[in-house]
Amino acid sequence: MLQIAEWCADRVRASTYVHDGKTQWYAPSLAGASTLAAALYKPEVYAGVLDVLARLDEDDYSAYLKGFMRRGMARFGESWRYADICTVLYVLADLLGVESYLEIGVRRGRSLAMVLDRRPSADVVGFDLWLRDYAGMENPGPEYVAAQMAQLGHRGGLRFVTGDSTTTVPAHFAAHPDATYDLITVDGDHGPEGALRDLATVLPRLRIGGAIVFDDIAHPELGYLRGIWQRVVQSQPNMSCHVFDETGYGVAFAIRMR
Numbered sequence: 001m002l003q004i005a006e007w008c009a010d011r012v013r014a015s016t017y018v019h020d021g022k023t024q025w026y027a028p029s030l031a032g033a034s035t036l037a038a039a040l041y042k043p044e045v046y047a048g049v050l051d052v053l054a055r056l057d058e059d060d061y062s063a064y065l066k067g068f069m070r071r072g073m074a075r076f077g078e079s080w081r082y083a084d085i086c087t088v089l090y091v092l093a094d095l096l097g098v099e100s101y102l103e104i105g106v107r108r109g110r111s112l113a114m115v116l117d118r119r120p121s122a123d124v125v126g127f128d129l130w131l132r133d134y135a136g137m138e139n140p141g142p143e144y145v146a147a148q149m150a151q152l153g154h155r156g157g158l159r160f161v162t163g164d165s166t167t168t169v170p171a172h173f174a175a176h177p178d179a180t181y182d183l184i185t186v187d188g189d190h191g192p193e194g195a196l197r198d199l200a201t202v203l204p205r206l207r208i209g210g211a212i213v214f215d216d217i218a219h220p221e222l223g224y225l226r227g228i229w230q231r232v233v234q235s236q237p238n239m240s241c242h243v244f245d246e247t248g249y250g251v252a253f254a255i256r257m258r
């Protein structure tokens with residue numbers, strides 16, 4: 001009996017953390033995914049996202065999205081529960097106090113704008129191939145996105161890396177071996193191998209208390225993305241996850257707890 005009690009006491013001691021020279025009894029992150037999710041489904045978040053979208057150039061998809069959100073809000077009021085990459089990034093950037101952001105899949109800067117509206121001083125590195133006419137819409141490239149972000153009032157560092165994320169992201173980490181991020185989005189290559197590789201490559205670079213976002217986990221044509229998320233992120237014991245898959249294309253995020 002005494003041996004078990006001593007073993008338990010050792011386990012308790014082994015599970016503490018040290019910060020600023022003081023013992024911390026809990027894992028360092030103050031909040032898990034359910035705290036962030038509780039802040040997500042709110043009319044003021046939808047209104048804020050619509051306001052950011054209104055300040056960007058419109059394309060067919062953003063025009064559709066704005067109409068969809070307005071209809072949901074008008075029909076269901078405070079009961080409406082909707083999330084996508086924009087609403088998730090808008091909330092996470094704000095509540096996590098994001099100072100450094102890595103994004104794979106920038107396109108025209110829609111998701112990036114959500115982060116920078118909330119955190120205008122954040123430093124950003126973005127990766128994209130800028131595939132022409134992506135999803136049937138113009139995909140003008142990094143200069144265009146930089147101009148859109150300047151228009152929004154971004155004043156932090158902004159660096160875009162053009163090329164296939166298979167090579168550009170590992171090369172970036174090789175050149176910056178100590179680089180870590182408060183917030184990371186994976187929304188570039190949507191193929192099963194590319195998406196898995198991007199997620200697995202960036203996950204070790206997420207700071208404790210930071211968040212990773214993965215888009216389109218409920219897309220009707222991309223059913224394998226949910227399994228990739230489960231395998232690479234959700235199954236990790238140090239990640240606290242939230243998934244929204246009721247309407248739209250679905251989105252997942254996770255907080256690194258320790």
Ligand SMILES: C[S@@+](CC[C@H](N)C(=O)[O-])C[C@H]1O[C@@H](n2cnc3c(N)ncnc32)[C@H](O)[C@@H]1O
Binds near residue numbers: 105187
């Ligand atoms: C879905 S869009 C990103 C949308 C953006 N996150 C938003 O919410 O507005 C995907 C982007 O990933 C880029 N992309 C696709 N495959 C890629 C790859 N292998 N490496 C880098 N970028 C890629 C495309 O050029 C496209 O701009």
